[in-house]
Amino acid sequence: MANELAMAMADLDEEKVQALVKAGLAGGVDPSALLNECREGMTLIGQRFETGEYYLSDLIMAGEIFKTAAADLAAQGGSSGPTKGKVVMGTVKGDIHDIGKDIVVTMLRGANYEVTDLGVDVPPAKFIEAVKETGAPVLGMSGLLTISFDPMKETVAALQAAGLRGRVKVMIGGGPVSEQVREYVGADALGVDAQAAVALAGQWLAA
Amino acid sequence: MPNRTVVIACATVIEEMLPLMPPDMAYRTLEFGLHAYPAKLHTTLQENIDEVVAAHPGEELTILLGYGLCSQALVGVEARGCTLVLPRVDDCIAIFLGSRSAYNEQAGAEPGSYYLTKGWIEVGETPFSEHERAVQRYGAARAERIFKIMMANYKRLALINTGSYDIDRYRDYAQRTAERFGLRYEEIAGSDALVRKLLDGASDDEFITLLPGQSFQLEHFFGWAKK
Numbered sequence: 001m002a003n004e005l006a007m008a009m010a011d012l013d014e015e016k017v018q019a020l021v022k023a024g025l026a027g028g029v030d031p032s033a034l035l036n037e038c039r040e041g042m043t044l045i046g047q048r049f050e051t052g053e054y055y056l057s058d059l060i061m062a063g064e065i066f067k068t069a070a071a072d073l074a075a076q077g078g079s080s081g082p083t084k085g086k087v088v089m090g091t092v093k094g095d096i097h098d099i100g101k102d103i104v105v106t107m108l109r110g111a112n113y114e115v116t117d118l119g120v121d122v123p124p125a126k127f128i129e130a131v132k133e134t135g136a137p138v139l140g141m142s143g144l145l146t147i148s149f150d151p152m153k154e155t156v157a158a159l160q161a162a163g164l165r166g167r168v169k170v171m172i173g174g175g176p177v178s179e180q181v182r183e184y185v186g187a188d189a190l191g192v193d194a195q196a197a198v199a200l201a202g203q204w205l206a207a
Numbered sequence: 208m209p210n211r212t213v214v215i216a217c218a219t220v221i222e223e224m225l226p227l228m229p230p231d232m233a234y235r236t237l238e239f240g241l242h243a244y245p246a247k248l249h250t251t252l253q254e255n256i257d258e259v260v261a262a263h264p265g266e267e268l269t270i271l272l273g274y275g276l277c278s279q280a281l282v283g284v285e286a287r288g289c290t291l292v293l294p295r296v297d298d299c300i301a302i303f304l305g306s307r308s309a310y311n312e313q314a315g316a317e318p319g320s321y322y323l324t325k326g327w328i329e330v331g332e333t334p335f336s337e338h339e340r341a342v343q344r345y346g347a348a349r350a351e352r353i354f355k356i357m358m359a360n361y362k363r364l365a366l367i368n369t370g371s372y373d374i375d376r377y378r379d380y381a382q383r384t385a386e387r388f389g390l391r392y393e394e395i396a397g398s399d400a401l402v403r404k405l406l407d408g409a410s411d412d413e414f415i416t417l418l419p420g421q422s423f424q425l426e427h428f429f430g431w432a433k434k
Contacts, residue, residue, distance in 0.1 A: 096360035
């Protein structure tokens with residue numbers, strides 16, 4: 001049954017995912033184990049998108065199904081216990097793509113992080129304000145255009161100018177970013193997919 | 208050695224090139240859908256370049272590419288046995304608008320723009336066709352849910368008039384798209400300047416010219432990327 005949930009998630013079968021989550025909970029399966037199955041499904045979805053089998057609309061559907069499952073499981077103690085820490089996320093100025101960013105937000109929340117999602121077209125000042133207000137030690141920026149590199153760099157510079165760079169780890173993600181771009185932007189790490197972003201947050205907030 | 212020029216272009220860009228191309232110039236068109244999969248676009252483009260080179264042994268070959276940086280898909284693409292010429296732009300929107308600066312201006316003024324051109328409409332890369340695909344896969348109700356999310360950040364539908372074809376044929380479709388998906392309709396002036404220059408063999412700052420053995424690097428597009 002464990003594998004069945006991951007496969008239903010990967011196949012984007014919303015009804016089956018909901019039914020299996022319900023059945024699992026009724027049968028006394030650990031909610032966090034069920035959530036892990038859903039995460040495995042999300043990894044498969046990412047792979048299917050990369051090979052061209054899945055389209056953008058499928059990624060949106062994946063985010064929706066995962067969000068519902070994570071909420072159902074959280075209600076049953078799937079992510080009980082104290083929050084693992086705070087993260088500020090947003091798509092940088094000049095860019096309005098948010099499908100990938102939203103998946104990262106959903107997965108981080110599913111993994112029990114407290115995420116402040118600033119949405120899209122976020123100017124540097126707004127990122128700084130949110131980091132100050134929340135005291136979040138992790139900032140994630142997304143950009144799907146090659147014209148997004150400069151706004152990312154400006155945001156890191158604004159963190160520096162505000163005297164916050166030392167206590168905030170910065171991760172960037174999105175189709176066109178690369179290690180070379182990370183270096184230019186001055187970010188601490190590059191997340192190649194949503195799982196990588198969750199792993200980075202875990203690494204930085206565990207310390 | 209005889210000279211030959213061949214065009215390899217994305218299905219959307221070729222529509223802007225065809226009206227200006229000498230009738231005897233050979234060209235290949237690659238699928239537009241590749242743009243969402245940079246690794247696949249990279250491989251497919253390199254394969255096509257290599258095939259064109261292999262088909263013309265003993266000729267001095269120049270291949271004009273109807274592409275841009277395209278999410279870094281072009282980085283690493285190599286001029287093997289030919290000269291490659293590529294507009295120095297982020298993506299095709301700059302080609303349709305006529306320059307990189309025109310694109311930056313548009314993007315800065317209104318990032319929530321859904322652009323359409325003849326090429327996009329002809330290859331079926333529009334919200335309508337995406338919606339149809341979603342309805343087939345998920346049914347009408349879920350497709351509606353997906354599209355609310357997909358279009359949430361778009362405010363304007365901008366039909367780019369490059370002047371290379373009869374825009375009246377596409378205006379109606381673009382207006383209907385805007386209406387159906389709740390976007391403000393606008394027609395913006397494009398330009399055929401870059402396409403014209405590319406076909407005329409320009410090699411100024413607006414283009415990257417690779418000699419045999421060289422490959423595209425990020426630094427060709429961004430000064431900061433120089434090592």
